[in-house]
Amino acid sequence: MRSLVCPFVARGTEAGSAGKRELGRGERILPGVFRLRLPLPWPGVPHCNAWAISAGDGFVLFDTGMHQPGSMDQLQWALASCRLRIEDVKLIVCTHAHSDHCGQAPAIKELTGCELWMHPKHTLITNTFTDPEAELARRLEIARQSGVPEEPLRQWAAQRQESQPGISGPIEPDRDLVPGVTVQTDLGEWTVHETPGHDPCHVCLFQAEQRVLISGDHLLGRISLFFDYGHSPDPVGEYLDSLDVVQALRARLCLAGHGRTFTDVQPHIDGSRALVRERLEKVRQAVSERPLTAVEALPSVSEGRLGAAEVPRLLMETLAMLTHLEAIGAVERTAAGAEQAERQLWVAR
Ligand SMILES: [Zn+2]
């Protein structure tokens, strides 16, 4: 099975031997609001955040961290540093279906008997757990059509087959996390806002009186892009629409899925939008010079970062950009010559 990761920044190889592992730890952000900083096995993305927010005699856990050896201990250390106990989780709410955000949910449910709430489109991602071979074959086909040569593709497939899922069991939410549903905490009521793009089931949660946003991976302290390509028709278009959704909330504090909290929310929205537009224009320009495969167009989004470990993420971003340009009528795809009929070329319109 493969790991459902969101490598939104530079990734190296999956960890293990090299590098110092982070330890789980927690900090109070506001009265009754705690950041749980949980380690990840990816050198470029050393940790993710879960958020514990007091609710009556326990707390709601927003996101869970990834499941890996020792991860429940890490979570419990982080909770203990905030004087919280895993037994007091009343509800798990996950922003999206990547393993670093929902991977421990099944184990915590098992331990506490609490409910898990997620957006119903999580199945677009989590169904790939049940048939990892078919998912790998689908990804390989996309890569071949994109012009990835056979040998690196073979190596990548072998690596993915060895990788761990990062999920502690089947993801089986008890309630659909959709607009209209509210989450009650001592800080107040949180509303649900659909923000697809990063992945198709992404939601943000908003506490209107305090104007606090739990943003998952939709908005991060460091402006960066990641698109889980292949699960919806136009992830970039969805992401741009989702930035509008979040902008309308006028949040003044953002609790993001990775990194520190931040208060300059609007500049982060503006910066994300500008980065998308910049990348779209670079890809469009590259394709307008001559027909290209997605792999040939990939340097347009790489900003010189072309380590082997980054290519899969960059290829997904390139395909997402090309697909959006296709959706707005700026480019179209065509099959390469007969001898290379499996490859798709992208051309300007
Ligand atoms: Zn993440």
Ligand SMILES: [Zn+2]
């Ligand atoms: Zn993610």
